Amino acid sequence: MPERESSEGAERHATPAEAESDAQRLLPKLLAAVDPERPVAIYTHDQPDPDSIASAYALQHLLARRLEADASIAFGGTIGRATNRAMVEHLGIRLRPLSGIKYAEYGTHCMIDTQPEMGNHSIPGDLSIAIAIDHHPPRPGARQAGFTDVRTDYGATSTMMFYYLKAAGLDLPAKLATALLIGIKSDTRGLEREASEADLHAYLEIFPRADLTLMARIESPRIPQKYFEAFHGALEVSALYDGVLVADMGEVENPDLVAELADFFIPLEGADYALVMGRHRGRMYLSLRTRSDEHDAGATIARVVGEMGTAGGHGKMAGAQISFEGAGEGIADEVRRRFLTELGRDPEAEPVSLVRK
Numbered sequence: 128m129p130e131r132e133s134s135e136g137a138e139r140h141a142t143p144a145e146a147e148s149d150a151q152r153l154l155p156k157l158l159a160a161v162d163p164e165r166p167v168a169i170y171t172h173d174q175p176d177p178d179s180i181a182s183a184y185a186l187q188h189l190l191a192r193r194l195e196a197d198a199s200i201a202f203g204g205t206i207g208r209a210t211n212r213a214m215v216e217h218l219g220i221r222l223r224p225l226s227g228i229k230y231a232e233y234g235t236h237c238m239i240d241t242q243p244e245m246g247n248h249s250i251p252g253d254l255s256i257a258i259a260i261d262h263h264p265p266r267p268g269a270r271q272a273g274f275t276d277v278r279t280d281y282g283a284t285s286t287m288m289f290y291y292l293k294a295a296g297l298d299l300p301a302k303l304a305t306a307l308l309i310g311i312k313s314d315t316r317g318l319e320r321e322a323s324e325a326d327l328h329a330y331l332e333i334f335p336r337a338d339l340t341l342m343a344r345i346e347s348p349r350i351p352q353k354y355f356e357a358f359h360g361a362l363e364v365s366a367l368y369d370g371v372l373v374a375d376m377g378e379v380e381n382p383d384l385v386a387e388l389a390d391f392f393i394p395l396e397g398a399d400y401a402l403v404m405g406r407h408r409g410r411m412y413l414s415l416r417t418r419s420d421e422h423d424a425g426a427t428i429a430r431v432v433g434e435m436g437t438a439g440g441h442g443k444m445a446g447a448q449i450s451f452e453g454a455g456e457g458i459a460d461e462v463r464r465r466f467l468t469e470l471g472r473d474p475e476a477e478p479v480s481l482v483r484k
């Protein structure tokens with residue numbers, strides 16, 4: 128295991144010096160892409176995670192301080208994870224649901240921690256995006272925003288945003304520092320995975336400015352009972368196929384659970400892959416985690432989903448969505464078969480239940 132962890136980190140090469148010079152070079156272009164006379168909209172991906180929330184908050188701060196721009200943050204889907212909800216509440220970050228956004232009222236549209244042609248957001252395809260800042264690999268031939276800053280060498284968009292704030296000469300208020308710290312921590316799993324030197328450096332620089340009491344409160348939130356029920360259900364349906372864990376949750380109350388359960392299962396001894404599926408409002412959500420270097424999570428899930436839906440992700444974690452009509456009953460089985468075949472497992476093999484019933 129340890130040697131794998133170190134090679135994982137090596138995938139992201141950004142150094143602090145590069146991060147600083149890139150931010151200095153790109154900052155004027157970023158600011159020039161904003162119409163400061165009109166309200167600005169900043170969009171996270173759907174079911175926003177701490178990295179996208181913190182990055183959006185940082186961009187809002189940057190535009191307010193440097194351009195006096197009035198920027199709102201909007202998101203699609205729900206904020207399901209208790210820690211993410213606690214983050215928004217304790218830090219007082221105002222997020223508006225996308226359903227209430229009138230696009231014509233905004234002069235500048237920004238996407239953060241995602242890009243125009245990603246499948247993980249609900250922004251209309253014909254909306255002209257002025258700014259996109261992200262660390263996920265772009266799709267080949269994807270339509271670009273006016274100002275596009277996609278640097279896959281970073282473990283978190285929060286790190287990129289930290290260097291923008293630094294290049295702009297802005298101080299970090301405690302709440303923003305706390306948000307960025309949580310953003311970096313969560314996207315790199317505590318700097319263990321896919322973290323570059325720049326991520327580590329940013330983390331250390333931000334750390335003394337953060338409110339650690341608040342951070343502890345956010346990271347250990349109270350958990351509703353429904354959550355335990357969902358975990359119970361997931362344990363019961365989990366099946367192992369030769370080192371591959373598959374859990375089809377059926378209907379889920381919030382799609383965030385799917386990713387959370389994938390994180391929950393991947394430490395399992397003897398499992399190199401965890402795929403969790405759940406349906407919510409006519410969509411199947413998939414989340415894949417891997418501990419193996421043999422198959423890239425993002426590429427694997429993209430091949431599994433194929434023309435059925437949209438997919439995206441990194442080497443060790445990836446997600447996908449498939450829209451369907453009706454009950455969508457057969458989809459999970461189709462995905463499971465394709466997935467096992469993709470990993471060279473026998474889709475007909477008898478699975479082993481994870482827990483005794």
Ligand SMILES: [Mn+2]
Pocket residue numbers: 178179240262282283284314
């Ligand atoms: Mn991210």
